[in-house]
Amino acid sequence: MNKPLRVAVTGAAGQIAYSLLPRIAQGEVFGKDQPVILQLLEITPALKALEGVSMELFDCAPSTLVDVICTDDAEKGMGDADAVFLIGGMPRGPGMLRKDLIQKNGPIFRGQGAAIGAAASKGVRVLTVANPCNTNCLVTQFHAKGIDPKQFHAMTRLDHNRATSQLATKSGKAIASVKNVIIWGNHSATQFADASRATIDGKPAYDVLDAEWLRGDFRSTVAQRGKAIIDARGKSSAASAANAAIEHMQTWHHGTAEGEHTSMAITSDGSYGVPEGLICSFPVTVKNGEISIVQGLELSDWDKENLQNSVDELLSEREAVADLLK
Amino acid sequence: MNKPLRVAVTGAAGQIAYSLLPRIAQGEVFGKDQPVILQLLEITPALKALEGVSMELFDCAPSTLVDVICTDDAEKGMGDADAVFLIGGMPRGPGMLRKDLIQKNGPIFRGQGAAIGAAASKGVRVLTVANPCNTNCLVTQFHAKGIDPKQFHAMTRLDHNRATSQLATKSGKAIASVKNVIIWGNHSATQFADASRATIDGKPAYDVLDAEWLRGDFRSTVAQRGKAIIDARGKSSAASAANAAIEHMQTWHHGTAEGEHTSMAITSDGSYGVPEGLICSFPVTVKNGEISIVQGLELSDWDKENLQNSVDELLSEREAVADLLK
Numbered sequence: 001m002n003k004p005l006r007v008a009v010t011g012a013a014g015q016i017a018y019s020l021l022p023r024i025a026q027g028e029v030f031g032k033d034q035p036v037i038l039q040l041l042e043i044t045p046a047l048k049a050l051e052g053v054s055m056e057l058f059d060c061a062p063s064t065l066v067d068v069i070c071t072d073d074a075e076k077g078m079g080d081a082d083a084v085f086l087i088g089g090m091p092r093g094p095g096m097l098r099k100d101l102i103q104k105n106g107p108i109f110r111g112q113g114a115a116i117g118a119a120a121s122k123g124v125r126v127l128t129v130a131n132p133c134n135t136n137c138l139v140t141q142f143h144a145k146g147i148d149p150k151q152f153h154a155m156t157r158l159d160h161n162r163a164t165s166q167l168a169t170k171s172g173k174a175i176a177s178v179k180n181v182i183i184w185g186n187h188s189a190t191q192f193a194d195a196s197r198a199t200i201d202g203k204p205a206y207d208v209l210d211a212e213w214l215r216g217d218f219r220s221t222v223a224q225r226g227k228a229i230i231d232a233r234g235k236s237s238a239a240s241a242a243n244a245a246i247e248h249m250q251t252w253h254h255g256t257a258e259g260e261h262t263s264m265a266i267t268s269d270g271s272y273g274v275p276e277g278l279i280c281s282f283p284v285t286v287k288n289g290e291i292s293i294v295q296g297l298e299l300s301d302w303d304k305e306n307l308q309n310s311v312d313e314l315l316s317e318r319e320a321v322a323d324l325l326k
Numbered sequence: 327m328n329k330p331l332r333v334a335v336t337g338a339a340g341q342i343a344y345s346l347l348p349r350i351a352q353g354e355v356f357g358k359d360q361p362v363i364l365q366l367l368e369i370t371p372a373l374k375a376l377e378g379v380s381m382e383l384f385d386c387a388p389s390t391l392v393d394v395i396c397t398d399d400a401e402k403g404m405g406d407a408d409a410v411f412l413i414g415g416m417p418r419g420p421g422m423l424r425k426d427l428i429q430k431n432g433p434i435f436r437g438q439g440a441a442i443g444a445a446a447s448k449g450v451r452v453l454t455v456a457n458p459c460n461t462n463c464l465v466t467q468f469h470a471k472g473i474d475p476k477q478f479h480a481m482t483r484l485d486h487n488r489a490t491s492q493l494a495t496k497s498g499k500a501i502a503s504v505k506n507v508i509i510w511g512n513h514s515a516t517q518f519a520d521a522s523r524a525t526i527d528g529k530p531a532y533d534v535l536d537a538e539w540l541r542g543d544f545r546s547t548v549a550q551r552g553k554a555i556i557d558a559r560g561k562s563s564a565a566s567a568a569n570a571a572i573e574h575m576q577t578w579h580h581g582t583a584e585g586e587h588t589s590m591a592i593t594s595d596g597s598y599g600v601p602e603g604l605i606c607s608f609p610v611t612v613k614n615g616e617i618s619i620v621q622g623l624e625l626s627d628w629d630k631e632n633l634q635n636s637v638d639e640l641l642s643e644r645e646a647v648a649d650l651l652k
Contacts (some may be wrong), residue, residue, distance in 0.1 A: 019345060022565045035500075052559025058495065059551065059566035061487035063502035161387035169384065174361075176389035225385065233378025239348045240385040 004035040004066045006121070008081040010112060011088025012040035012070075013050040015235070016129065019242035020085065021053065025062040029249045030083075037067045041077030041088070074115035081120040085245055086112055086140065089130030098188075099320050102132050106321040109136040113143030122147065125252055125289075128154045129245050133187050134265050134279040135317040141267070141279070142325050149277075150291070153252070154265035156183040156191065156281035158237070158244035163193040163222045167200060170218070171208050177201040182283040183222075183263035184272075185310025186317070191281065192306040193222040197297065215302070255286045261294050262286070272299065272307065278314050330361040330392045332447070334407040336438065337414025338366035338396075339376040341561070342455065345568035346411065347379065351388040355409075355575050363393045367403030367414070400441035407446040411571055412438055412466065415456030424514075425646050428458050432647040435462045439469030448473065451578055451615075454480045455571050459513050460591050460605040461643040467593070467605075468651050476617070479578070480591035482509040482517065482607035484563070484570035489519040489548045493526060496544070497534050503527045508609040509548075509589035510598075511636025512643070517607065518632040519548040523623065541628070581612045587620050588612070598625065598633065604640050 007024055009017055021038065023029070030036060038057065042050045047070060054068040071077050078084065090104040109128075116124060124147060128137035137154040144152070163181040168174060179199050184192040195214045198205040206214060221228075229237045251262050265281040268274040271293045272282070283294040299307065318325070333350055335343055347364065349355070356362060364383065368376045373396060380394040397403050404410065416430040435454075442450060450473060454463035463480040470478070489507040494500060505525050510518040521540045524531040532540060547554075555563045577588050591607040594600040597619045598608070609620040625633065644651070 018565055019348070022345070022569050023349070026569070049559050052555050052557075052561075053565075055551070055555055055558060056563055056566040058491040058501075059484065059488045059555075059563065060569040061490045061494075061501050061504075063500075065501060158385065162385045164387045165384040168387075174389075175384075175387050175391060178387075225381070229378050229381055229385075231378075232381060233375050235378075237382055237385065239344055239379075240382040243348050243352070243386040 002034050004037045005030055005082045006037045006039055006080050008039040008041060008077050008084045008120070010041045010077070010086050011130065013042045013046040013053055014087060015238035016087050016241045016245070018053065019239045020087070020245055021057055022060050022062070023242070023246055025057050025060055025065040027062065027064040029246050030253055032064065035064050035066045037069065038065070039069045039077050039079065039081060040071070041074060042070070042072055043088070044072045047072055074111055075119040078115045078119040081116070081124050083249060084116060084120065084124060084126040085249070086126065086128045086130055086136065087245070089136060098132065102135055102317055102320045105130065105132065105136055106139050106324045109139040110143045110324050113140035116140065117143060117145035117147055120147070124151060125249070126152045127245060127248055128152070129241065131187065132317060134314055135321060137265065137279045138318060139321055139324050149267050152267070152279070153248065154187060154279050155245060155248055156187050156263045156265050157248040158241055159183040159187060159191055159193065159222055160263040161240070161244055161247070162225045163195070163218070166218055166221055167195060167198060167205055167209065170213070171200050173200050179260055181263070182261075183281045184307045185281055186314050187265060187281065188310070188313060189223045190310040190313045191223055192303070192310055193219045194303065196303070197283070251286050252289065252291070255288065264291060266291055266293075269293065271295065273304070274307070274311055275315070278311065278318065280311065280314060328360050330363045331356055331408045332363045332365055332406050334365040334367060334403050334410045334446070336367045336403070336412050337456065339368045339372040339379055340413060341564035342413050342567045342571070344379065345565045346413070346571055347383055348386050348388070349568070349572055351383050351386055351391045353388065353390040355572050356579055358390065361390050361392045363395065364391070365395045365403050365405065365407060366397070367400060368396070368398055369414075370398045373398055400437055401445040404441045404445040407442070407450050409575060410442060410446065410450060410452040411575070412452065412454045412456055412462065413571070415462060424458065428461055428643055428646045431456070431458065431462050432465050432650045435465040436469045436650050439466035442466065443469060443471035443473055446473070450477060451575070452478045453571060453574055454478070455567065457513070458643060460640055461647060463591065463605045464644060465647055465650050475593050478593070478605070479574065480513060480605050481571060481574055482513045482589045482591045483574040484567055485509040485513060485517055485519065485548055486589040487566070487570055487573070488551045489521070489544070492544055492547055493521060493524060493531055493535070496539070497526050499526050505586055507589070508587075509607045510633045511607055512640050513591060513607065514636070514639060515549045516636040516639045517549055518629070518636055519545045520629065522629065523609070577612050578615065578617070581614065590617060592617055595619065597621065599630070600633070600637055601641070604637065604644065606637065606640060
């Protein structure tokens with residue numbers, strides 16, 4: 001039997017975690033032969049509800065679940081963690097500007113980062129799901145002393161999946177037939193969903209679908225999808241966000257398929273003119289846990305403009321938390 | 327590629343379905359190479375929220391998902407269905423007696439049964455999750471004209487899993503080391519969680535754990551677990567119920583492992599003195615979709631008394647819906 005992996009999850013009594021945790025416990029992320037210990041972190045008032053979640057995880061009787069630890073102590077939650085899902089954060093309240101949200105969340109992620117640096121395994125892999133996830137990731141990374149910055153990602157897999165399914169639906173083809181969409185930039189309304197390298201049943205998406213739609217409604221539908229879900233369901237996306245978090249971590253663990261890439265928000269190395277150090281979504285391939293940005297893609301002026309627009313937003317977000325990055 | 331399976335789910339905008347549907351769409355029940363069409367049934371006021379659920383299912387971009395149909399028309403929802411999860415029902419309100427609950431639910435399941443008989447595939451497999459699930463199953467079965475009664479089950483897998491994890495926790499052993507607990511009777515507080523055939527790491531549970539505990543607190547903890555979850559979480563079990571529904575249908579589809587049984591509430595053939603025709607939980611093995619009650623187990627007087635107590639409740643529930651079974 002493999003040594004158990006320690007998986008820390010923040011916001012563990014919330015809706016996204018409620019969809020995520022049983023699937024981790026059942027071995028969906030790390031494999032059916034990989035035991036896991038779940039380390040669930042919540043704020044103190046949510047500890048009772050968290051105990052209920054822990055009971056339900058045992059009631060799934062998953063063969064890979066070794067133990068569940070419930071705590072409001074960040075260092076205990078992150079103790080020896082091999083993987084971390086940062087899901088908990090301050091949600092956007094009525095009338096709150098994005099800048100306010102960023103500034104409210106900054107100190108939370110400074111704390112999480114410090115706890116990761118102090119207590120997690122040195123090889124820990126951290127996925128930030130809580131919004132604004134790119135900038136929360138930046139703050140976490142900065143404060144996680146002693147951990148390689150490359151080990152911190154933010155999640156654009158939900159956008160990637162949304163883009164994939166939009167292309168399938170529009171073309172009337174199976175979801176599995178759509179490959180290689182790209183999400184560039186920030187996980188926000190400025191993101192750039194790019195179908196220029198996407199294929200549908202092996203054919204370029206631009207040969208199958210209308211270019212005007214691909215450059216217009218496709219992009220805005222993907223970017224505004226979160227709001228459309230809230231309008232319909234009356235609640236924000238939880239199951240699909242959890243699903244994307246599972247798939248992001250699965251891909252990090254098991255790699256991308258030959259000839260395919262996915263989208264991950266990772267630390268920019270300057271590729272495609274994105275300033276070094278920003279947490280930006282790129283097309284990436286993954287092998288043996290190493291992430292490589294897909295290189296050599298030709299970007300049109302229109303592509304560059306779209307990417308720059310999102311990068312500008314990332315820069316302004318970084319500016320809003322500048323005092324937390326010193 | 328296999329022909330898609332049509333999977334109907336009622337109460338599809340509710341909490342249990344929200345945990346269930348993404349996992350079905352990802353191929354967890356019928357396999358990663360088995361395409362599925364999800365047929366989601368809800369009451370009219372919930373159709374908008376259901377649309378949001380459908381959007382999120384597509385946003386998971388699951389490779390096995392072919393289509394999602396949302397409807398408030400039972401026959402459309404059950405149309406050509408190969409598998410049905412009956413999750414929607416009238417919940418128990420404050421001050422409502424169990425008998426009232428049974429009588430409120432009866433007509434709902436008469437309607438579901440009629441729709442299954444009229445529209446579903448003749449080989450359909452129906453799992454009743456909504457409580458009182460044994461008696462709801464009985465009503466459904468009665469009204470599903472032209473479908474073999476054996477194709478209707480009620481769910482005690484959640485109780486089975488709870489019992490398994492209680493034995494693991496108490497003995498300090500891995501969940502995977504616990505085999506062959508039995509849930510007898512009704513999915514209610516009268517159920518009989520029986521550890522007399524259970525093994526822990528291959529040893530009889532009664533050799534590993536205290537007999538008094540196994541005959542006392544173990545049983546009551548399993549039977550009262552639903553209430554304990556509500557007390558902690560402030561909401562009823564959804565993720566663990568969905569997980570159990572997945573596992574019940576998985577087992578029906580893929581079978582039990584050699585030397586192992588599970589618990590399913592199925593139509594009694596008179597085994598162990600349970601009146602023929604009652605929907606009662608038994609230890610069963612499954613092979614090629616055929617369910618066999620494990621035969622030849624010696625029941626002590628105490629065992630028989632416990633089983634009879636639950637059977638008596640099932641009989642009184644049947645009496646409460648007698649006018650729906652004519």
